[in-house]
Amino acid sequence: MTIRRIECGRRMSQAVVFNGLVYLAxxxxxxxxxxxxVAGQTRLALAEIDRLLAAAGSSKAHILSASIWLANIDTFSEMNSVWDAWVAPGAAPARATVEARLAGPEYLVEIAVVAAVSA
Known part of the structure; x- marks a missing residue:
């Protein structure tokens, strides 16, 4: 059983690869x-997702599920406009989006995904 941790810190890893799947924080x-x-923060979060998936041997075309937290659900369509332009055509994952209080008031959106490793 091999578990690979990417950018592992004391509290958490940014990504964990196990059994053909990559779990992103x-x-x-x-x-x-x-x-x-929200649009700008969504673009930046998705760029980090792209970067971490590549480091794990995967890509957005292999995302199985996504969880999205918005500080204000009224920004749902603003976030979706960026998401829709980013998601791989024909590969939209299962997804949930909810309103939540995030770790700090400066954060407007947080996104976590689970993807298949493409190698």
Whole structure:
């Protein structure tokens, strides 16, 4: 049984690969980005997802499920406009989106995914 951890810290790993699947931690826009719109933060979170999936040997075309948390559900369509342009054609994953209080008021969206490793 091999478990591979990517960007493993004391508290959590950004991704964990096991048994042909990659589990990503919730991704948010970095504080350094100073992005204050849901669309902008969604783009940054999705770019991190792309980066981590590539490091794990996967891609957005192999995402099986996504969980999305919005600080304000009224921004659902703003987030969806970025998501819809990003998701791989014909490979939309199962997905849930909810409103939640995120780790800090600067965060407007957080996205976690589970994907199949494509190798």
């Amino acid at each position: 919730g991704q948010v826009a970095s504080e350094e980005a100073n992005e204050t719109t």
